[in-house]
Amino acid sequence: MLAGAASLMNRRVSSWVRRGGILGILVVVLPSAALGWSNHPLCTWQAVAVMPGMAERVVTAETLGSFLGDVSDRLPAALEGEEIWARAHLPFYAPRPDALRFGGTSAVGKDAASLRTGFVQAIRVNEGMMLDLYVQRPPGVGVPAERVLPWSSASVLKSLEDTEAGSLERVREGDVLRVADVVATATNEPDLGLDIGLWADSGSAQGGRYGYGAQPFGNPHLAYGTQAPFHMGFYHESGLVYRAAGYLQRTYPEARIHLFMTLSRFAFAQGHPYWGWRFAGWAIHYVQDLAQPYHARVLPGVGALTMVGIGALDMLGIHGPQVAAVSRVTNRHIVLETYQYRRMSAAYRAHDMDDPLLAALRDTSDDGSLERLGTSSVREIVSAQSAAVADELDAQLVRTFPAADVVAEQPAMTRLVADRMRQVGRDTRAVIRVLDPEGVGR
Ligand SMILES: [Zn+2]
Numbered sequence: 001m002l003a004g005a006a007s008l009m010n011r012r013v014s015s016w017v018r019r020g021g022i023l024g025i026l027v028v029v030l031p032s033a034a035l036g037w038s039n040h041p042l043c044t045w046q047a048v049a050v051m052p053g054m055a056e057r058v059v060t061a062e063t064l065g066s067f068l069g070d071v072s073d074r075l076p077a078a079l080e081g082e083e084i085w086a087r088a089h090l091p092f093y094a095p096r097p098d099a100l101r102f103g104g105t106s107a108v109g110k111d112a113a114s115l116r117t118g119f120v121q122a123i124r125v126n127e128g129m130m131l132d133l134y135v136q137r138p139p140g141v142g143v144p145a146e147r148v149l150p151w152s153s154a155s156v157l158k159s160l161e162d163t164e165a166g167s168l169e170r171v172r173e174g175d176v177l178r179v180a181d182v183v184a185t186a187t188n189e190p191d192l193g194l195d196i197g198l199w200a201d202s203g204s205a206q207g208g209r210y211g212y213g214a215q216p217f218g219n220p221h222l223a224y225g226t227q228a229p230f231h232m233g234f235y236h237e238s239g240l241v242y243r244a245a246g247y248l249q250r251t252y253p254e255a256r257i258h259l260f261m262t263l264s265r266f267a268f269a270q271g272h273p274y275w276g277w278r279f280a281g282w283a284i285h286y287v288q289d290l291a292q293p294y295h296a297r298v299l300p301g302v303g304a305l306t307m308v309g310i311g312a313l314d315m316l317g318i319h320g321p322q323v324a325a326v327s328r329v330t331n332r333h334i335v336l337e338t339y340q341y342r343r344m345s346a347a348y349r350a351h352d353m354d355d356p357l358l359a360a361l362r363d364t365s366d367d368g369s370l371e372r373l374g375t376s377s378v379r380e381i382v383s384a385q386s387a388a389v390a391d392e393l394d395a396q397l398v399r400t401f402p403a404a405d406v407v408a409e410q411p412a413m414t415r416l417v418a419d420r421m422r423q424v425g426r427d428t429r430a431v432i433r434v435l436d437p438e439g440v441g442r
Helices: 003-019 040-049 064-071 075-089 112-122 179-186 205-210 223-231 239-244 253-269 273-290 304-315 320-349 356-362 377-388 390-400 411-435
Strands: 058-060 134-136 168-170 176-178
Touching: 040 179, 040 273, 040 320, 040 356, 040 411, 058 179, 058 273, 064 112, 064 253, 064 273, 075 253, 112 205, 134 179, 176 179, 179 273, 223 253, 223 273, 239 304, 253 273, 253 377, 253 411, 273 377, 273 411, 304 320, 320 356, 320 390, 320 411, 356 411, 377 390, 377 411, 390 411
Parallel strands: none
Antiparallel strands: 058 176, 134 168
16 A cells, blocks of 8 residues: 555544444444344253253243233333333433433223333333233144234234244233243244344334434344344453443443343332342343354454454445445354254254254253343343354354355354353253242252
């Protein structure tokens, strides 16, 4: 490069670094198609199967309206405490506007529909989520046609590639359900739309009210992309990357995990175990997502200097390196999930419980390293471990699937994904041990 051009570029780069503009486009299309793990219940059923007594435990289904109707005078204090905690402990948290506060005594006696609306607004999730009663059935287990839940009762999305509409079974209030099915089903719910369209620039009425501000990254024009900052947590990038792209720190998995664990504890304490387990499953979803290296690192396999460099080139009009980096990371993210989903759903259908991924989820040999999930574990253990293996996994994906072809047996790939599943299993159990009122000593 000519000396003059280099110094011009340096000046421009440092001014963009100050403005925080670099990498803006780099991450804008990143997570448009990615879920974290595909079909979380496939992971959760295995993870909880090895918890003592879990296979036999049952719980009685209760509608959200019944739950809220009973707790509407006590829930406001719990939510208020949570809001105070989030404001004090999460530096990039956007405070919940006071107008969204759950009704308190004014909510007493309200009908189920207005209670639901008040609740979803107070916890700032998608207002279109009906939160009806259902359980998901594993691949290979049929649901009688008359009991299939209408898809719109579960999701605000038109469809979801990894979740068959016919796998959701309608449940009535009072039905007795396996706890394992309730918690596993709930671990898919955040991917069914809880976090879609919540930003000021999402083009939705709720986005204007919720106070989250503009979407920090991900494509605001793709519905699915809008949930990315809730399901990804970039806690382990270099200082250089944060200086160049501070908005990468505006992520919400820690807030979601803490909120849903608080709601779970509250529901159990108030004598509503069905909702205790359902909220536990919601919290577990985000913990499981953070074990996915593409949810814990912006660009696995790319060093900080290179990241900032290709961002800078892009700002100078040299788009090739950035376009290539974005499409590489997007493809690999999708290939990893496709591999995990196809392999695990095939194992379920074949009743092959010895499949290495399913076995890894039940492997408790590493549970001692995280018995109970604490507030700091999300950042310091869960996402730190997946961020640490991101480069290795990324390199192996390229060796295993040079043409992004997910077909054959791939021992090295299997070992690395099994390691991730071992962590998902451990982390799932670590949340349950904290929340389960009968979990002492389990
Ligand atoms: Zn997710």
